[in-house]
Amino acid sequence: MTNSGVIGHVYDSALLGFSATMPDVGVQALNKNSRVDYIEPDGEVTIQTQTLLGHN
Structure with missing residues (x-):
């Protein structure tokens, strides 16, 4: 690099990319490179557990 x-x-x-x-x-x-779709800053990513819809 x-x-x-x-x-x-x-x-x-699952995705194509790298951390740096x-x-x-x-x-x-890098942002000027035509082969780069986007750049994101480092950050925490979480998932949400399944939410049940309806009444129990």
Whole structure:
């Protein structure tokens, strides 16, 4: 990776992508790449348990 970034994980099963740590200039350069659909900042992701509809 250019611009002094470090690749963390590569995702190639349920989705295609990677995690990386990089300076702002690296994010800006990556964002200009036509092969990149979007960039998201790191964050926590959770799932919601099944919600039962109706009355018991």
